[in-house]
Amino acid sequence: MKPQRHPLMRKALTDSWRSTLGWGIGLLAIMSLYLPLYPSIGGSAQMRELLASLPQEMIKALNYDQIASGPGYTQATFFGLTGFLLMSIASISWGAAAIGGDEEAGLLELTLAHGVTRAQVVLERAAALVLRMLVLAALVLAVILALNGPAQLGIDPAKVFAGVLMFVLLTLLGGTGALAAGALSGRRMYGIVAGTAIAVVGYVFNALGNQSQDLAWLHNFSPYYWAYRHSPLTAGVPWSAAAGLCGLSIVFIAVSVLALRHRDVGAS
Numbered sequence: 001m002k003p004q005r006h007p008l009m010r011k012a013l014t015d016s017w018r019s020t021l022g023w024g025i026g027l028l029a030i031m032s033l034y035l036p037l038y039p040s041i042g043g044s045a046q047m048r049e050l051l052a053s054l055p056q057e058m059i060k061a062l063n064y065d066q067i068a069s070g071p072g073y074t075q076a077t078f079f080g081l082t083g084f085l086l087m088s089i090a091s092i093s094w095g096a097a098a099i100g101g102d103e104e105a106g107l108l109e110l111t112l113a114h115g116v117t118r119a120q121v122v123l124e125r126a127a128a129l130v131l132r133m134l135v136l137a138a139l140v141l142a143v144i145l146a147l148n149g150p151a152q153l154g155i156d157p158a159k160v161f162a163g164v165l166m167f168v169l170l171t172l173l174g175g176t177g178a179l180a181a182g183a184l185s186g187r188r189m190y191g192i193v194a195g196t197a198i199a200v201v202g203y204v205f206n207a208l209g210n211q212s213q214d215l216a217w218l219h220n221f222s223p224y225y226w227a228y229r230h231s232p233l234t235a236g237v238p239w240s241a242a243a244g245l246c247g248l249s250i251v252f253i254a255v256s257v258l259a260l261r262h263r264d265v266g267a268s
Contacts, residue, residue: 035077039152071159084171093192099122145160162236170227179252180255
């Protein structure tokens, strides 16, 4: 009998299908709740008046300055806030558990005893993380395209793809950062802290950088700003930002491989 190809990736995907389904249901619920409300909330004269009465600093911090348009509403309410939160939590939890969680549970040593290399463990589990994120991204793409007309969002279908691409690259970064921290430390909690720091600091630096020109330099250190500086739902894919986010995730995966290869498993 021929051995299965990529057995660790297959097992990771099989073991996590319930959580993938759960996060997918959560994303579906958020989109179904927020996006159909655009005609009565985001695009209404009352909303424009409300936004005009609010402090501009708060509006910029929440990225609500474009909420009166369909693409801007979708960006602000889903891609930039609720969807970003849910997708980041999913990505970070999977990344932190991939190496650090297994090592804490004593399963990583057992896996390595089955004749697989440490690099193979990291790469196949990273691939499983990426595939799960792509499954959720495909769901987001399908739902937004389905709601685009009924919710009167008016988003160019090609730009929906651009928005989803930047969304998944941004949230994947927290997961690969969590993977690297887990591989370096052998602890799931360190992975969660690192991944959360990437997501939260990126969001906060973007919000602070939006407040004034004196703080705009913080944008340079915000992956959130890189992804959403020019709203991909209206401007398309910012390829330099996409390459940067993808490159950082690759660096985190490479760090994970090197860390696990040069560390005593179970000794941390």
